[in-house]
Amino acid sequence: MVIVVNGERREARDGLTVLALLEEERTPASFVLVEVNGAYLPLRRGEDREIADGDRIEIILPAIGG
Numbered sequence: 633m634v635i636v637v638n639g640e641r642r643e644a645r646d647g648l649t650v651l652a653l654l655e656e657e658r659t660p661a662s663f664v665l666v667e668v669n670g671a672y673l674p675l676r677r678g679e680d681r682e683i684a685d686g687d688r689i690e691i692i693l694p695a696i697g698g
Contacts, residue, residue: 633645633646633683633684633686635685635686635689636689637653637657637689637690637691638690638691647682648682648683649678649679649681649682649683650673650675650677650679650681650683650689651675651678653683653689654691657691659691659693661675663693663694664691664692664694665691665692665694666678666689666692667690667692668681668683668687668688669687669688
């Protein structure tokens with residue numbers, strides 16, 4: 633299936649969850665916000681939310697500094 637992650641099209645395996653995607657990206661789930669198709673996804677639901685063909689996922693890292 634094809635998904636879009638942070639504006640970049642990519643192939644993804646069937647059954648991939650949002651949490652598994654974060655692990656593949658080596659992004660600590662506790663430090664990010666995730667949107668799926670424009671809607672905020674609480675990370676407690678990331679383990680259950682399977683990614684579907686055509687989903688648009690934004691992984692948003694916090695800005696640090698002053």
